[in-house]
Amino acid sequence: MAQGGDGQPTDSARRVGELDRHLLLRCRTGQVRQTAEAANRAGGGLVVTVERGDLTGCLDQVRHLRQAGHYRHPVLLDAARYAGDDRRSAAASFDERWIEGQRELGLPVLTDSGYLAPHDTAGCLGILERAARLGEDAIALLPMHPYWLADPHARGNLVRYVEVVGVPVAVVLERTVAPVDPVETLRGLLRLLGCAVPVIVLSADLSALGALSSGAAAAAVGTGAVWGDPDPGRPERPRPWGAGQPSVLIRQCLSYQPLPRVEAAMRRHPDNGMWHCTCSTCAGRSLAWLIGQPDPARAHLALRHSAEILLDLRTELVGPSVHLSQRSWQARCATAASRLREVGWARQPMLTHWQEAITPPAIPRLTIPAPRRPLSRRRPSSAVPPQAAR
Ligand SMILES: [Zn+2]
Numbered sequence: 001m002a003q004g005g006d007g008q009p010t011d012s013a014r015r016v017g018e019l020d021r022h023l024l025l026r027c028r029t030g031q032v033r034q035t036a037e038a039a040n041r042a043g044g045g046l047v048v049t050v051e052r053g054d055l056t057g058c059l060d061q062v063r064h065l066r067q068a069g070h071y072r073h074p075v076l077l078d079a080a081r082y083a084g085d086d087r088r089s090a091a092a093s094f095d096e097r098w099i100e101g102q103r104e105l106g107l108p109v110l111t112d113s114g115y116l117a118p119h120d121t122a123g124c125l126g127i128l129e130r131a132a133r134l135g136e137d138a139i140a141l142l143p144m145h146p147y148w149l150a151d152p153h154a155r156g157n158l159v160r161y162v163e164v165v166g167v168p169v170a171v172v173l174e175r176t177v178a179p180v181d182p183v184e185t186l187r188g189l190l191r192l193l194g195c196a197v198p199v200i201v202l203s204a205d206l207s208a209l210g211a212l213s214s215g216a217a218a219a220a221v222g223t224g225a226v227w228g229d230p231d232p233g234r235p236e237r238p239r240p241w242g243a244g245q246p247s248v249l250i251r252q253c254l255s256y257q258p259l260p261r262v263e264a265a266m267r268r269h270p271d272n273g274m275w276h277c278t279c280s281t282c283a284g285r286s287l288a289w290l291i292g293q294p295d296p297a298r299a300h301l302a303l304r305h306s307a308e309i310l311l312d313l314r315t316e317l318v319g320p321s322v323h324l325s326q327r328s329w330q331a332r333c334a335t336a337a338s339r340l341r342e343v344g345w346a347r348q349p350m351l352t353h354w355q356e357a358i359t360p361p362a363i364p365r366l367t368i369p370a371p372r373r374p375l376s377r378r379r380p381s382s383a384v385p386p387q388a389a390r
Helices: 029-038 055-067 096-104 121-134 152-165 182-193 207-213 259-268 297-317 322-343 349-357
Strands: 022-028 044-049 075-078 138-144 169-173 199-201 218-221 247-250 255-258
Touching: 022 029, 022 207, 022 297, 029 044, 029 055, 029 297, 044 055, 044 297, 055 075, 055 096, 121 138, 121 152, 152 182, 169 182, 182 199, 182 207, 182 349, 199 207, 207 218, 207 297, 207 322, 207 349, 247 259, 247 297, 255 259, 297 322, 322 349
Parallel strands: 022 044, 022 218, 044 075, 138 169, 169 199, 199 218
Antiparallel strands: 247 255
16 A cells, blocks of 8 residues: 555555646547647646547547647546436446547546446445456546545445555546535545545546645646536536636636626726736736637637646645645635635635645644642542543
């Protein structure tokens, strides 16, 4: 088991092939070209999600990207059979053409798993064992209900199954809704990330940065509200490229905001230091320049801006010590919550959940022995047993 003395995974535990704590931008088949341009730098990569069940179209698009586009950063392919109106269950067998298609492209083999419902122990073990039989390049995709992480008993079982089978896993979490506690879900995720097996987090919000800070082998993040990300619990509703108002990542707030909202906030708070961006796309300009761009170029530039900020944050957060990376992420979440309040934008629950889930390590308390009393002063009849005094 590759763990450090503090129970956190070591570098060797976090690696799956070339996925060395990379931040992967999520896109659908039809968005590969634009997203690959934005994720074309060290530490970046792609997760391409199959659109409308067209596995062959996805494989062809990525083949073209690798061969003609010469894209050499890590790529994972997500068949997304766990999402949509006709999603499969965890018991569904893998599609051999999908497995071989990824292998032929020289990619890690991400299984096309169905949805893992609460209490479906047989489904969980089935995915893990079938993935392990595929060989060393396989990653077991676990698209699961958050119960598996939020419930202490279920999370204990999950970690045990994953460690016993030993195949790297990639987690896609269904959106957490009541009564599942989102903070407990994150605590469960942290427990899974601390296990002996490499864990990739493929859910698509900014929690990807928290996951990387906490030892994930890789993590995927969406690139704004231009398109929907797949969710096991919701029907697949992809939107066309550039449709609607793009959102941009506001670095200090760790949140995406639609451009009209950014424009209004800039008018109300022109001097709060959040609007000038030093990414190579904005080149020191105020974000107002993006607002003035014509459609669909604006969506493309917004994507490039957001991807650059995400990859910069990834570089700043991922370091040799998981403990220090987590503290840095926790501090950034606190600062972001404060900056959101400053400009009157909605609270992002994710920021609070991460702060609560990363509990500081227990500081061993000094035990100062009580002074010995002279025997003559003891009163046996009134002595309090140590247990009762606690
Ligand atoms: Zn920028």
